[in-house]
Amino acid sequence: MVARVRTVAFQGIEAVPVDVQVMIAPGKVNMHIVGLADKAxxxxxxxxxxxxxxxxxxxxxxxxTVNLAPADLPKEGSHYDLPIALGLMAALGAIPGDMLAGYVVLGELSLDGTIAAxxxxLPAAIGANAEGKGLICPFACGPEAAWA
Known part of the structure; x- marks a missing residue:
């Protein structure tokens, strides 16, 4: 099963849709992130x-395997943490796979599981609204996102 979570990549002040696809399959125990991802x-x-x-x-x-699509779009930043984690949780069956279909997700994870700003x-919220989706973001980002 491939779990999908929507997030965004930033190009200037514009948020471009990105699909986080997570697949768990037999093979060597490892986690690979592909799709033109930077160091963060x-x-x-x-x-x-x-x-x-x-x-x-x-x-x-x-x-x-975590695929960030489209593969030719550069992905930068730590805001991919939360969508990757939620995609992994969906692939594991810990949350329903369709639960996040109506949302765009962004947020950085701390090692203890807290979600950092x-x-x-704001551009993510504008992009989510343009797609007719809600936004899941860190609580600290709520006031900024509310402007959309």
């Missing part, structure tokens, strides 16, 4: 694993 996104793997552990969930003893809540 690649480091997301460690933050997501630690946050899931802190929340009482464990990583599967399988191969986890990120830049770009």
């Amino acid at each position: 996104v690649a480091e997301s793997r460690e933050r997501v694993q630690a946050a899931l552990h802190a929340s009482g969930l464990s990583m599967p003893s399988k191969k986890v 990120v830049a770009g809540a």
Whole structure:
């Protein structure tokens, strides 16, 4: 099963839709993030694993592939942490896979599972509204996102 969560990439002040696709499959135990991700996104793997552990969930003893699509669009920043974690939770069956279909998600995870503020809540909210979706973001970003 492939779990999907919508997020955004930032190009200037514009938010461009990005699909986070998470698949768990038999294979060497590892987590790969593909789709033209920068160093902060690649480091997301460690933050997501630690946050899931802190929340009482464990990583599967399988191969986890995270695809950030479209693959040719550069992805920068730590705001991909929360959508990756939620996609992984959906792929594990910890949350219903369709639960997030009506939302755009962004947020950075701390190692203890708390959600930290990120830049770009307003353009993300504008982009979510344009798609007819709600926005899931860190509480601290709520006032900025509310302007949309």
